[in-house]
Amino acid sequence: MNARPDFDGDGPGRDGPRRLELVPPPRVVEALRPKPGQRFLNVGCGAGAFFFPVFEAMRGQGVFLAAEWEEEPLRRFLNRLEGYAEHPGYTRIEVVRSKPDRLPLPDGCADLVLLAQVYHLVADRRAYLLELRRLLAPGGLLCLLDWRPPAEDAAVRDESPPLGPCFTARVGEAQACAELSAAGFSWMVAHAGFSQNWCLTARI
Numbered sequence: 001m002n003a004r005p006d007f008d009g010d011g012p013g014r015d016g017p018r019r020l021e022l023v024p025p026p027r028v029v030e031a032l033r034p035k036p037g038q039r040f041l042n043v044g045c046g047a048g049a050f051f052f053p054v055f056e057a058m059r060g061q062g063v064f065l066a067a068e069w070e071e072e073p074l075r076r077f078l079n080r081l082e083g084y085a086e087h088p089g090y091t092r093i094e095v096v097r098s099k100p101d102r103l104p105l106p107d108g109c110a111d112l113v114l115l116a117q118v119y120h121l122v123a124d125r126r127a128y129l130l131e132l133r134r135l136l137a138p139g140g141l142l143c144l145l146d147w148r149p150p151a152e153d154a155a156v157r158d159e160s161p162p163l164g165p166c167f168t169a170r171v172g173e174a175q176a177c178a179e180l181s182a183a184g185f186s187w188m189v190a191h192a193g194f195s196q197n198w199c200l201t202a203r204i
Helices: 017-022 025-032 051-057 071-084 125-135 173-182
Strands: 039-043 063-068 093-097 110-116 136-147 186-190 197-203
Touching: 025 051, 025 110, 025 136, 025 197, 039 051, 051 063, 051 071, 051 110, 063 071, 071 093, 110 125, 125 136, 125 173, 136 173, 173 186, 173 197
Parallel strands: 039 063, 039 110, 063 093, 110 136
Antiparallel strands: 136 197, 186 197
């Protein structure tokens, strides 16, 4: 992973209030369409802005893997996790201290994988997509969500103070689609309802 080249107009992390206005967690849940009993993996889960809404949508019924490699977001995730200690699905949550370029998980361990606002950080995106594909079970769904470059959304330049990664680090939606296809993903769907961000789902 590259170092985070982020603007900090909404504070550090991926769960500032303005960011969550632009990328509402319920919309992420709609894109994933999770079902109770499935295995969900959130790669780069941060403090859990998207992880916990998916967990709640599945009513804690399934397997829930939260992977993070940075200490501060992981600490915040663990603090938030304490609030779910009485939830019947609490014991089904596993926190994975991952490495930036490889996840210490077995092949086919997930039915749903979410990578939200992290793709622009990946140094070798093809290799990383192949790693995510390795983790998906046959027929599994990958959801990629990340910041649009200014050429795709005029609102990006109008945002003051600016949010997300610096403009030169961003990956456009069309480029992400092409990279997904090259990595063997298919059935790509673009999801509406996000501002300054694109959201794609794809299957293997």
